[in-house]
Amino acid sequence: xxxxxxxxxxxVLPVALGVSVFCFLLVHIAPGDPLTSVLPPDAxxxxxxxxxxxxxxxxxxxxxxxxxxxxxxxxxxxxxxxTGRPVAxxxxxxxxxxxxxxxxxxxxxxxxxxxxxxxxxxxxxxFLDKFASMxxxxxxxxxxxxxxxxxxxxxxxxxxxxxxxxxxxxxSAAWKWDWEHVSHMILPAVTMSVIPMGIISRTVRALVADIxxxxxxxxxxxxxxxxxxxxxxxxxxxxxxxxxxxxxxxxYLLGGSILIxxxxxxxxxxxxxxxxxxxxxxxLLQGTILVLAMFFVGLNVLVDIxxxxxDPRVRRR
Amino acid sequence: xxxxxxxxxxVAITQPLRSPGYWAGVFKRFKRDKVAxxxxxxxxxxxxxxxFADYIAPADPTRSSMLRRLRPIGTPGYPxxxxxxxxxxLSRLIHGARLxxxxxxxxxFIAFAVGSVIGVSAGFFGGKYNTVTMRTxxxxxxxxxxxxxxxxxxxxxxGVFNSLLSLTIVFIPPIxxxxxxxxTQVRSMDYVEAARASGAGPGTIIRVHVLGNVLxxxxxxxxxLISVSMILASGLSFLGLGTKPPTPEWGLMLNTLxxxxxxxxxxxxxxxxxIFITSISFNLLSDGLRSAMDxxx
Amino acid sequence: xSLEISTEERxxxxxxxxxxxxxxxxxxxPLGRGAVVRAVDGVDFQVLKGETLGVVGESGCGKSTTARVxxxxxxxxxxxxxxxxxxxxxxxxxxxxxxxxxQMVFQDSYASLNPRLTIEDSIAFxxxxxxxxxxxxxxxxxxxxxxxxxxxxxxxxxxxxxxxGGQRQRVNIARALALGPRLVILDEAVSALDKxxxxxxxxxxxxxxxEFGLTYxxxxxxxxxxxxxxDRVMVMYLGEVVEIGPVDELYDDPRHxxxxxxxxxxxxxxxxxxxxxAPLAGDPPNPINPPEGCRFHPRCPQAxxxxxxxxxxxxxxxxxxxxxxxxxxxxxxxxxxxxGLEDAA
Numbered sequence: 001x002x003x004x005x006x007x008x009x010x011x012v013l014p015v016a017l018g019v020s021v022f023c024f025l026l027v028h029i030a031p032g033d034p035l036t037s038v039l040p041p042d043a044x045x046x047x048x049x050x051x052x053x054x055x056x057x058x059x060x061x062x063x064x065x066x067x068x069x070x071x072x073x074x075x076x077x078x079x080x081x082x083t084g085r086p087v088a089x090x091x092x093x094x095x096x097x098x099x100x101x102x103x104x105x106x107x108x109x110x111x112x113x114x115x116x117x118x119x120x121x122x123x124x125x126x127f128l129d130k131f132a133s134m135x136x137x138x139x140x141x142x143x144x145x146x147x148x149x150x151x152x153x154x155x156x157x158x159x160x161x162x163x164x165x166x167x168x169x170x171x172s173a174a175w176k177w178d179w180e181h182v183s184h185m186i187l188p189a190v191t192m193s194v195i196p197m198g199i200i201s202r203t204v205r206a207l208v209a210d211i212x213x214x215x216x217x218x219x220x221x222x223x224x225x226x227x228x229x230x231x232x233x234x235x236x237x238x239x240x241x242x243x244x245x246x247x248x249x250x251x252y253l254l255g256g257s258i259l260i261x262x263x264x265x266x267x268x269x270x271x272x273x274x275x276x277x278x279x280x281x282x283x284l285l286q287g288t289i290l291v292l293a294m295f296f297v298g299l300n301v302l303v304d305i306x307x308x309x310x311d312p313r314v315r316r317r
Numbered sequence: 318x319x320x321x322x323x324x325x326x327x328v329a330i331t332q333p334l335r336s337p338g339y340w341a342g343v344f345k346r347f348k349r350d351k352v353a354x355x356x357x358x359x360x361x362x363x364x365x366x367x368x369f370a371d372y373i374a375p376a377d378p379t380r381s382s383m384l385r386r387l388r389p390i391g392t393p394g395y396p397x398x399x400x401x402x403x404x405x406x407l408s409r410l411i412h413g414a415r416l417x418x419x420x421x422x423x424x425x426f427i428a429f430a431v432g433s434v435i436g437v438s439a440g441f442f443g444g445k446y447n448t449v450t451m452r453t454x455x456x457x458x459x460x461x462x463x464x465x466x467x468x469x470x471x472x473x474x475x476g477v478f479n480s481l482l483s484l485t486i487v488f489i490p491p492i493x494x495x496x497x498x499x500x501t502q503v504r505s506m507d508y509v510e511a512a513r514a515s516g517a518g519p520g521t522i523i524r525v526h527v528l529g530n531v532l533x534x535x536x537x538x539x540x541x542l543i544s545v546s547m548i549l550a551s552g553l554s555f556l557g558l559g560t561k562p563p564t565p566e567w568g569l570m571l572n573t574l575x576x577x578x579x580x581x582x583x584x585x586x587x588x589x590x591x592i593f594i595t596s597i598s599f600n601l602l603s604d605g606l607r608s609a610m611d612x613x614x
Numbered sequence: 615x616s617l618e619i620s621t622e623e624r625x626x627x628x629x630x631x632x633x634x635x636x637x638x639x640x641x642x643x644p645l646g647r648g649a650v651v652r653a654v655d656g657v658d659f660q661v662l663k664g665e666t667l668g669v670v671g672e673s674g675c676g677k678s679t680t681a682r683v684x685x686x687x688x689x690x691x692x693x694x695x696x697x698x699x700x701x702x703x704x705x706x707x708x709x710x711x712x713x714x715x716x717q718m719v720f721q722d723s724y725a726s727l728n729p730r731l732t733i734e735d736s737i738a739f740x741x742x743x744x745x746x747x748x749x750x751x752x753x754x755x756x757x758x759x760x761x762x763x764x765x766x767x768x769x770x771x772x773x774x775x776x777x778x779g780g781q782r783q784r785v786n787i788a789r790a791l792a793l794g795p796r797l798v799i800l801d802e803a804v805s806a807l808d809k810x811x812x813x814x815x816x817x818x819x820x821x822x823x824x825e826f827g828l829t830y831x832x833x834x835x836x837x838x839x840x841x842x843x844x845d846r847v848m849v850m851y852l853g854e855v856v857e858i859g860p861v862d863e864l865y866d867d868p869r870h871x872x873x874x875x876x877x878x879x880x881x882x883x884x885x886x887x888x889x890x891x892a893p894l895a896g897d898p899p900n901p902i903n904p905p906e907g908c909r910f911h912p913r914c915p916q917a918x919x920x921x922x923x924x925x926x927x928x929x930x931x932x933x934x935x936x937x938x939x940x941x942x943x944x945x946x947x948x949x950x951x952x953x954g955l956e957d958a959a
Contacts, residue, residue, distance in 0.1 A: 141599075
């Protein structure tokens with residue numbers, strides 16, 4: 001187990017380094033100068049040079065990368081060009097909000113996905129199975145930002161039940177668990193849950209069908225184990241893979257939330273990225289992407305490790 | 318069996334019976350799949366709509382009218398209503414199919430070509446080359462696809478070409494991975510060994526024995542990415558990273574109509590419905606192709 | 615056509631030179647952390663012109679790796695091969711030229727045919743690689759199909775999945791013959807076939823050997839089949855040759871205890887001739903950490919201290935041209951059953 005752990009971590013280090021190189025280069029593949037967005041159009045050459053020096057853009061690339069990485073490791077992601085505030089502070093606040101909504105969505109998607117997948121796999125070929133499969137296809141095919149809009153139209157505009165956007169009443173972004181705040185989470189979380197639901201239900205359906213096909217299930221039934229026993233057995237065998245898929249999906253949601261947050265004006269990383277893009281605030285873009293990607297990488301490793309704990313076969317891969 | 322002992326066999330005279338090839342079987346199985354055929358017809362219709370947009374669309378998609386802003390569905394002269402600048406929605410949706418389809422298909426197509434070259438060569442030659450290539454691919458894999466697309470587009474700036482480039486880069490790693498794993502499987506097959514034993518070089522073996530057996534599965538996988546690509550491309554436009562107004566494009570239309578959800582909610586939702594129908598058709602078509610080609614996974 | 619050279623013209627070394635001579639062939643597969651699978655460990659043998667050399671041994675003994683090294687699909691770590699007196703891979707005999715003269719038939723008849731190619735295209739592939747025009751290669755493929763007992767009019771344009779296992783293996787044989795080889799390596803080529811089909815294919819192989827003047831290396835775990843088709847037999851154990859000799863001599867009077875154990879494990883149709891005891895005791899062989907000394911000693915009923923310490927070399931024994939690697943056959947080895955040096959002299 002320890003060697004497996006070490007191997008996973010050793011494997012991820014070069015990937016993490018590659019990710020940071022990529023994020024670093026993001027600013028440099030951008031056309032023009034990253035300073036153009038903050039400079040007034042009539043800025044003097046001297047002013048440009050000064051700013052360039054302040055931001056360190058005058059040094060050779062590898063040196064810039066080294067300095068940038070060294071700072072990033074210490075939690076300094078630079079300064080937002082648009083607002084002048086430290087990027088790290090902005091990103092951390094936003095990441096919390098995104099995680100909140102992504103976790104909620106994952107839980108909803110996991111519960112519903114498991115339910116549909118289980119029903120479909122258990123009653124394979126039945127009407128229920130076809131219905132669940134259709135839902136899964138719909139789930140992966142729907143443009144989720146559009147689904148969000150449709151939900152807003154139905155539940156906010158037409159029915160007036162739920163607020164159309166924001167994180168709380170009157171622009172409050174506090175984490176309070178009263179109805180005022182929770183009601184703001186429902187639509188974005190439900191919208192986002194559609195992304196993992198389809199995939200989880202597909203996975204669970206395949207798992208359940210596969211396990212029921214194995215020889216030991218008729219044997220269990222023959223031994224007189226009632227359906228509940230079989231059910232428990234299926235859950236025990238399907239859980240590690242289903243959990244792994246769930247973990248990975250949470251990672252995808254961290255990225256996939258961007259568009260949904262824009263629809264709902266949810267003050268998370270997606271919203272931040274939207275602003276960064278709109279204002280061409282490259283340090284902010286770079287910092288947000290870096291944090292999200294690192295989260296995703298870390299989550300992958302975590303999923304691998306948990307899976308290794310649950311299922312000894314995984315360790316030997 | 319007696320043929321083995323006779324010397325004069327009219328081999329050169331009689332043409333052997335042609336047996337139905339692999340693709341004939343695929344086509345036959347595909348035809349039986351009603352859902353896939355239906356999805357294929359929808360895709361075909363959308364493609365035709367995009368190609369002949371100029372002839373089909375009832376009005377000029379860019380002609381605006383301040384007097385007829387945000388008309389509901391069913392308004393005379395505006396069968397699907399009018400948008401926030403009084404332009405005919407139906408015509409804009411028909412014309413919008415062009416760019417939306419283009420952004421769905423072209424990045425996947427380019428990524429299919431590039432990813433196959435990377436993956437097949439890595440899978441076939443193995444060793445250090447494989448390790449280095451696939452590790453590099455893994456780095457891009459460390460980003461969720463939406464994030465990667467937005468990061469690249471965001472850095473490169475708005476525009477059709479930049480979106481195209483970012484989406485292509487997004488799709489190369491998954492295609493390369495599939496190509497690598499399929500090729501690794503095929504490479505260990507005895508017929509590849511037999512071909513090496515015949516003295517064939519790597520180029521010939523890849524051309525004759527590998528490509529024919531790996532391109533099918535890679536292609537099926539790539540078709541499943543078309544719907545992802547469409548959704549992502551429209552998403553980029555939705556964020557203002559794709560095409561610029563007034564060009565009709567479904568994602569951009571959805572974005573500009575967002576503020577209209579209180580006035581004409583169902584008109585505002587139309588472009589998204591168009592994306593949805595197209596993406597689900599591509600998905601069902603891809604699923605049908607996958608089972609007709611009997612590709613596992 | 616360039617492939618239609620008669621065997622006599624190609625026989626450069628003369629009848630006395632073995633067609634293939636393997637000298638200390640060695641192939642180790644690293645497993646990481648210093649562990650090494652000694653799949654083939656210093657194997658020496660000769661294949662004479664026109665003979666069939668049978669290779670037997672348990673699974674994991676290195677038979678198949680030996681076949682792949684001989685075919686040069688895997689390159690050896692150490693050792694060399696002489697083909698008709700010329701070193702394989704030398705200026706006199708390039709790898710590509712060698713591969714025209716040596717061919718291989720694999721066990722899995724389905725996996726060894728490209729599912730996307732018609733039968734005739736699969737057979738014609740080899741010749742086109744060596745510069746035969748496509749149309750000529752196709753004609754030759756159809757001719758070969760007829761020679762292996764498949765009506766070209768019915769089979770040439772079919773795909774592998776439309777054929778039975780026996781038919782596919784005939785195609786594989788035709789494919790191997792398409793380059794006009796002198797040596798054909800048959801790696802468990804009939805093992806996956808039904809018994810009745812196996813017999814037909816074996817007869818076909820014997821006919822083709824006469825017709826084309828072929829030499830076979832016939833690898834199988836089936837001792838009955840090996841006895842039927844071989845002129846000489848080589849017994850392998852954990853990557854080494856333990857005994858090699860003429861087929862009847864070796865089967866009637868095995869000198870190595872491992873050969874004896876193998877042969878006594880052979881199923882017999884004669885009820886009076888059944889063995890009652892389990893012929894092979896001890897752990898199954900593990901090529902990762904082979905034992906010191908004689909690799910068979912942990913399972914050998916006659917093992918003595920010398921066996922665990924000294925590695926026995928292949929030594930001439932028995933009546934004819936037979937070699938065995940056992941201390942009991944080596945005069946003065948220190949084994950109590952071995953002849954003393956003075957007795958040997």
